[in-house]
Amino acid sequence: MFRILLPYEIFRNNINQVIMMQENVIKKPTDAELEILSVLWEFGPITVRFVNDQLNKRREVGYTTTLKMLQIMSEKGLVSREMDGRTHIYSARISQEKIQGKLLDRLLETAFGGSAQKLVMQALGNHSSSKEELEEIKKLIRRLEGGKP
Amino acid sequence: MFRILLPYEIFRNNINQVIMMQENVIKKPTDAELEILSVLWEFGPITVRFVNDQLNKRREVGYTTTLKMLQIMSEKGLVSREMDGRTHIYSARISQEKIQGKLLDRLLETAFGGSAQKLVMQALGNHSSSKEELEEIKKLIRRLEGGKP
DNA sequence: TTGCTTTTACGAAATGTTTCGTATACTTTT
DNA sequence: AAAAGTATACGAAACATTTCGTAAAAGCAA
Numbered sequence: 001m002f003r004i005l006l007p008y009e010i011f012r013n014n015i016n017q018v019i020m021m022q023e024n025v026i027k028k029p030t031d032a033e034l035e036i037l038s039v040l041w042e043f044g045p046i047t048v049r050f051v052n053d054q055l056n057k058r059r060e061v062g063y064t065t066t067l068k069m070l071q072i073m074s075e076k077g078l079v080s081r082e083m084d085g086r087t088h089i090y091s092a093r094i095s096q097e098k099i100q101g102k103l104l105d106r107l108l109e110t111a112f113g114g115s116a117q118k119l120v121m122q123a124l125g126n127h128s129s130s131k132e133e134l135e136e137i138k139k140l141i142r143r144l145e146g147g148k149p
Numbered sequence: 150m151f152r153i154l155l156p157y158e159i160f161r162n163n164i165n166q167v168i169m170m171q172e173n174v175i176k177k178p179t180d181a182e183l184e185i186l187s188v189l190w191e192f193g194p195i196t197v198r199f200v201n202d203q204l205n206k207r208r209e210v211g212y213t214t215t216l217k218m219l220q221i222m223s224e225k226g227l228v229s230r231e232m233d234g235r236t237h238i239y240s241a242r243i244s245q246e247k248i249q250g251k252l253l254d255r256l257l258e259t260a261f262g263g264s265a266q267k268l269v270m271q272a273l274g275n276h277s278s279s280k281e282e283l284e285e286i287k288k289l290i291r292r293l294e295g296g297k298p
Numbered sequence: 299t300t301g302c303t304t305t306t307a308c309g310a311a312a313t314g315t316t317t318c319g320t321a322t323a324c325t326t327t328t
Numbered sequence: 329a330a331a332a333g334t335a336t337a338c339g340a341a342a343c344a345t346t347t348c349g350t351a352a353a354a355g356c357a358a
Contacts, residue, residue, distance in 0.1 A: 031346095123269050
């Protein structure tokens with residue numbers, strides 16, 4: 001099967017090397033790391049340049065800063081790196097879901113005293129959701145409430 | 150009106166001084182700060198000793214470490230301080246709700262790509278809630294869905 | 299070829315966070 | 329009264345995070 005290559009994928013035709021690291025305990029990513037991870041989650045394997053451009057849509061960051069961050073994250077095992085000729089292509093090595101769970105747990109524990117209800121109510125109250133989204137949530141609640149529809 | 154004094158309140162009969170600071174923009178509390186804030190939120194105005202004892206139920210922390218943290222947080226305006234004779238009584242100066250909102254926003258933005266639905270679903274899915282809590286949430290959803298019951 | 303651009307590597311400054319040792323003063327116990 | 333215990337203040341070490349300057353190598357354009 002084939003598909004159209006996205007702009008940043010055009011470089012990926014000649015992969016030389018894959019750096020792998022064994023799966024380890026993950027530490028909570030720092031703020032800057034999380035910022036970069038969310039770019040990686042959204043746009044898949046991308047170059048440093050691409051990451052940096054995305055970050056700069058929100059705030060001014062130097063190219064070498066982003067590069068250094070990615071190098072550090074690579075050492076920590078947060079991202080993986082492939083080489084295409086001279087340039088490196090980065091991907092997130094931890095799933096968004098894993099981080100979501102971890103951070104949610106922590107937030108729940110520290111800021112909400114462990115009450116999922118309070119957290120959910122505040123999230124729903126403060127951020128507008130579509131009819132469909134609310135419907136999905138109700139469906140989940142029905143499932144949680146016990147067994148058959 | 151009178152009520153029974155809690156153990157740590159017995160010291161509070163002779164308040165000499167209240168340190169006030171003007172309300173300012175709040176920065177996200179650090180992890181250690183949040184840990185302390187959650188103790189203050191739960192147990193109201195308390196001594197350094199009390200905070201430290203609570204922290205030590207979770208992990209080992211030296212007394213002077215906790216003291217120093219509280220002093221720093223006091224400078225930052227995160228907590229206020231009253232004196233009762235020789236000892237200081239600390240309270241949180243920012244509401245739990247304000248911090249909850251702030252951290253929730255951030256988490257939503259960075260880890261969940263802005264989707265409140267995903268966050269809510271994950272929170273509900275991973276942490277068991279009581280029948281009553283789910284009922285409350287449903288009630289809120291009905292309210293959000295539009296007007297009259 | 300020569301110079302301009304883009305890339306990674308690396309060290310280090312700047313900043314922020316956490317921890318604790320030591321000093322000093324006051325209170326309580328012996 | 330002396331000793332032991334308990335307070336706060338403060339400096340500074342240890343650590344972590346973020347930012348960027350500089351260098352060297354590779355690719356590109358004239």
